[in-house]
Amino acid sequence: MIDNASSVPIGKAAGAGTAAMPGGGPASSPEADAPLLEVRGLRVTLPTARGPVQVLRDVSFTMARGQTLGIIGESGCGKSLTALALMGLLPEGAQVSGSIRLDGQELTTLDEPALCRLRGARMGMVFQEPMTALNPLHTIGRQIAEPLRLHRRISASAARAEALRLLERVQLPQAAHRLDAYPHQLSGGQRQRVVIAIALSCGPGLLIADEPTTALDVTVQREVLDLIGELVAQDGMGLLLISHDLGVMARAVRHLLVMYAGAAVESGPTPEVFRRLAHPYTRGLFAARPRIGLPRGTRLETIPGRVPDLADLPPGCAFAQRCERAQDDCRRAMPAPIELARHHHVRCLRPHGQD
């Protein structure tokens, strides 16, 4: 739905200007004019006890080099599955159709060894819970050096020096001292900095961060978000940020994709999406959010009903049964994306701001 490769200034090539070079081997030679990431008609079906269920339904978006894109939505909307599909980490038995191209290279047809060479080297990953992402039995230094030795085949001492440089880049206090520390000796925010250092280690062109600050305190959350923002800008990396928090998105990404029930329902530049709130679901999310300064005793607006069961979706727009604007035609077929303004798309027959 986002088709704005041209709107974003083409950043310098990933990793240029730093010691890290994009890895990935000869098979990956990026096409210079291809967008960083192009997802087209992505559909994912998972086997469940009740039969196959389509959990991603025709998701499309494009990211230019250096672009920051946020995917927002509630539990079960498919935002994390989209990230897993990009990384080739979908659960066993998942059926994928459609296309995912990274630097012009099709990923959906790659086998596991090829994906393994790609992950870490060209796609860095940061997850919600840094304690589970790190191995409690290995030192920080060893865990940062591992991808370096795997993907860049450098010596142990060079890897250790590089690990120190990375820890300094993510502004871990007493970095030299911390190389030999274990994860439990660090705070949550410090651990997440280490995970970010590992994600950056091979100079990937794309950083995928799935709820990277959700488990952190609010002041630490801000520091980590700002750090991710700085690093992404310095390296010209693309950032795919997944979050349920509108405030986090406002702070961290220039483009936004709103997902509902496995489909992308609205996408566009963050200020545009926030200003217009075209899709009734996007608008509902905004209204439901408590914020400081509401008069005491305000009742929050809620979205009536609940998220539909993906195994039993009604025909038509999945949001129609909860939408006050829905008419009969909304229930007939899933609305095709329409362009509201340049780069601002919505899958809705009656978007706000068109009355």
Added chain:
Amino acid sequence: MPVPAATLDDGRVSPDVPLLEVRHLVKEYHLPRERLLAPPPVVRALDDVSFTLQAGRSLGIVGESGSGKSTLARLVMALETPTAGTVRLDGEDLHALGAAALRRARVKLQMVFQDPYGSLDPRRTVGQTVSEPLAVLQGMPRVERLQRAAEALEAVGLRSGDLGKYPHEFSGGQRQRIAIARALITRPRLIVADEPVSALDVSVQAQVLNLMRDLQERYGLSYLFISHDLSVVDLVCDEVIVLQGGRIVEKGPPDTVFRQPVHPYTRRLLAAVPALEPSV
């Protein structure tokens, strides 16, 4: 049992005795010894915390990990013993009560936890879970227990027909409603809610917050509302306490604390709340 100053006709204590009165509360934890003969290091999780909460009002406790807010919740619930200080509910010192008296006092005091997945026993029906706190009211006939459970479920917007179902049949928001129904069933005066909406999606969170407000009006409940989310506390609470390192650093109505913060830590917390206006 200490006799409250005065008792109203409906069994409630006179309005000049606060519902909850916490005085000079201190809680220290001993860490494992670092050396064999050295005394074990001590962490002061709560350091001289005092406040009062009047019936029908809500008090928010905000602070980050390690600020002592969950320790405070456990002490108010009398799940742990303080190192020093008192917690009085309707004038009764909870930590001075014997086991039987404490069980009776707990009828007035219920708790809702953060995780609606972890706080419900997956092997028990909703009816069993919701009516469990009634066990302290010995001798209540089964028919009445079921009646109360059905009422509690309906009060939180579920159906009495859900009594025979199991937790896995419900969504996260519905499970939190079940947890609230369990807290309501003894007709408590005070509900200690520890991050009750933090695990919920935005739209579900709004539903549960509205429900908690409705229940407060309907039953005259008081909430001790613990949250890291300042905007939730701003919406729900009449008064707010900011905890840092076990100490109260700021206290007052949210209008004052969140709009004219005095303490640097409160200012830092507020500055870190992501604004809705895009900054990019």
